[in-house]
Amino acid sequence: MAIDWFPLWLSLRVAAISTAVALVAGLWLAWILANRQFRGKEILDAAITLPLVLPPTVLGYYLLVLLGRASPIGKLYEWIFGGPLVFSWQAAVVAALFHSTPLLVKSARAAFESVDRSFERAARNLGASELRLFWRVTLPLARRSILAAGALAFARSLGDFGVTLMIAGNIPGRTQTVAIAIYDAVEAGNGATARVLVVIVSVIALVILSIANRLTTNPFGPRQTAL
Amino acid sequence: MIQARLRKNFTPGAESAGFVLDVEFRAAKGITVLFGPSGAGKTLTLDCIAGFVRPDEGRVLVDDQILFDAASGVCLAPRARHCGYVFQNYALFPHMTLRQNLEFALDRSPRLERHRKVNEMLEKFHLADVSGRRPHALSGGQKQRCSIARALIGSPRLLLLDEPARGLDAPLRAELYSVLREVRQDFGIPILLVTHDFEECLELGDEMLVFREGRIVQTGAPRKVFDQPVSVDVARLLGLYNLLPAEIRGLDPGRNASRIRYRDFELTGPYFPGHLIGDQVWLCIPPDLLSATPRDGQTFGNQMPATLVRVVEKPDRLRLEFAGDIAVDVPRSEFEKHRGAKDWLIEFPRSSVRIL
16 A cells, blocks of 8 residues: 655645744744733734634634735735745645744743843843843743744644645645645545554654653753752 | 932832832942841842833932933943842853853953953952853852852942842851952942841941831941941841830939939930930840849849840850840850849949930
8 A cells, every 4th residue: 555655744844844934933922022011912912822722714714815816915925936825835834834833932932931030130231232132041041941842833833734724725745734634535535544644643743742841841951040 | 439319119009018219329439238128129229220120210320420310311221331230149141151151241352351351250259160160060159259250350330239148158158258358459349238137237338228118217337327326217127236115304414414214213324415304215225235143132223123034045145135125145154153043133334325
């Protein structure tokens, strides 16, 4: 029996790219939420959390409207890259991004906020700019939790089904991710393929989660408190 | 030289009582101790000077440079203030070696100069041997010296220390004091040190500011403050005196004498200018100025009968606590002669009688 491995590779690639993008955007958002006081901060936080609770179809519909071929963003994308964004593998990246960023921002914000304030005060007192404070003090001190958050975001990117289906579709060999391939296999009565993919995805998720757990609870590493 | 006038209002909330910080002081080079109980606004004052907290009103001037001025809206960022700050928990960056911790403060200096300065500081604070270690691998004393070195390496115009002796054992405390005395001599900048330990004030302070409920209630050399607390509140904060409610019954400027009534007992003291007969006052007498002898019949002037309640061990003497909240310090040998006596006479030497 021949299994088509393309969906698995596509999913891993999509998850890797979306995690990289989520780390950059998510850390920036988390830093702002953890450090700045501004009006509407809690609304911004709620808006970032929204994808966690909305039905995937609702989120997918929004994205379809926002990024579709008739929308300004969709047109701009098409003008730059010469092809539509929706129903391409890049759309799967966008879907995974919206699926995973909320979780990353939540955990990264908590990680930044858990860094003892006195380190940040000390850094500022010693003449450090905010940028230097971030790169040299806060980020290194929070790095384990940030890596754990990144691992969780990767695992979550891997698992998206609804949003991907809505905006990337189910085109075998082009946009069919592993989650959708499993659904397809079950629908087609192809139980053997479904079982293999299910086991592989479960193992990958399990490994990633245990890595994340190891990162957040390491009793033997250097202590990160002040004393 | 630092001049500061600070006012900061914290309105009472659901879970917190309100607090008003309202202080004004100046401090020249040397050690100025900010003394007071917890919650009196000492650390808040340091934080306002360092720029971590923005006061509502006031002005902070260091050597003619304005760090903060509410009237003209000037408020320099902490990184532009050049105030060395030694945090209560040291706040050494745990992911950097001791050398990197020091280098962090000299980011802008050219490499060679940075290297030279770091070495100089490591040498000066006896840290050269452990410069490659991270904070968690250092002893308490090393961490403490490192945090002081880090605060000083950028040549600040001011050094702020937030309860540096808190939680230190006696040898470390002694080491800290000698380091701070060296710093006072070698750096020639104002040093503001927060503490709630009066012995520390005596040991280190050139000047002290007594904080109480967000205000400064007395300033002066620690010895002077000890000899002449301005109010019964200050005397209570120091916690070093017998404080007895009394009434002035007689004043005789001609013979430089006064009569003070405490309970049903009258004492003779020196004349107190500025008081009237009938004034309710507080007798304020350190326990070591009184003496006590077992009672054997006769009493003379200024000797008050009292019942011994408890004997408290002190390192160099014994403290006898009598009924009526009077404490008297006596040498151990003297007490041993009269062990077991219950009724005593407390003698108030005339010169010891002071009122607030």
